Amino acid sequence: MCLKRKFINYLTNNVMSVTLRKKTIGKGRKSLYLDFYPAIPHPDTRQFTRREFLSLYIFARPQTDLEQLHNKETLLLAENICAKRTLEVQNASYGFLGKAQREGKFLEYFKNVAAKKSGTNAWGWEMGWRYFEGYAGKQIRFCDLTEAYCEEYRDYILSGPSVGRNGKGISVNTAVAYFGKFRSMLKAIYKAKLITENLYEQVKPIKEREVFREFLTLEELQQLAATPNDDDQMARAALFSAMTGLRYSDIETLLWSEVRGNEDNYYIQFRQEKTEGAETLPISNEAYKQLGIRGESDSRVFRGIRYSRIKPFLTLWLTRAGIQKTNFTFHCLRHTFATLQLIMGTDVHTVMRMLGQKSLKSTQRYLHLIDKVKKEASGKISLSNKTLSEVNIMDLLMKELKAINEKLASVTP
16 A cells, blocks of 8 residues: 555544644744644655644843844744645645655756657747756755746746857746746646646646747749749648648658558648647548658658758748748648648638647647738639639639648548
């Protein structure tokens, strides 16, 4: 039987109490400690104990007003600790006695968790601990983490600090991501009983700021696909993302064993790197062609792509295609997929599932882009002397995308 279960059974047959007591220690002082009845198991020694010394002292015979004030404030603090311990012991949460655990290095724990991440997710986790290190240093302990401390770090990262050599600060949404990693760690260490308070619930996340999401129109996507490039594998990976909505981290780790089916019925079964959710995603024949020649089952589909080369590659490719976009990243290809699907009238819930998102709120952000496209499309109808192709170009593009979408919808794994 586990120690905690034994303790619960023990309490069932005994009346539990936590009492604040005093012990004379010399030099006219008394030490304050808590007396547990019945005894509780110590997390470090695994032995039952009756006492927790608080490292708080009062004057045995206060002589001055200052000494009396000291006694009053110290006793009030001790009584608050006593009340808190009573609640913790009632819930069999006695990790407050574990000095070795409480004084463990939080940053080291943070770094170890980050080291296990992969893909673009790994970069976000690394920057998450680096920014916290820039604020707290390397010696921060689990017991140093309080709600006030975490709120101060929240204010710090919102100020847009920099840990790079170029001195460039971070945006609000970048701060959202890095602070989110920190909060995930708070949740993890509370679950591991390395802290006694659920700081994850107490410390609220930073609110994301709505930003414009770059995407390609269908015409631009077709134009890009027809433009020569310097890296065939990188180009195929980019087009595959635009046609499936997959993140870079999932494309980078995609194995041939996860690509299944046959013509007109291709699909991929994989586990998302970001959410770790299992997904089954139908893909079109054209999307399948972007994967290239089939390799061994345990080999990666896109073995030659590197995250550090993506941005310059896309910038050059778009320039050659005559497409002007501001700060176009690989993730914008995922935006392209979602936006074009919604333009074609695909239900937002379906798009959410195709993107592997768990929250409808995340998918609904793309609806703002649709409003922009609709506004541009409204200007296509004119009473002036326009050619038929100029008037109907948006309608033709939408019909073409709808045909592709209907073909995708008919594919069932």
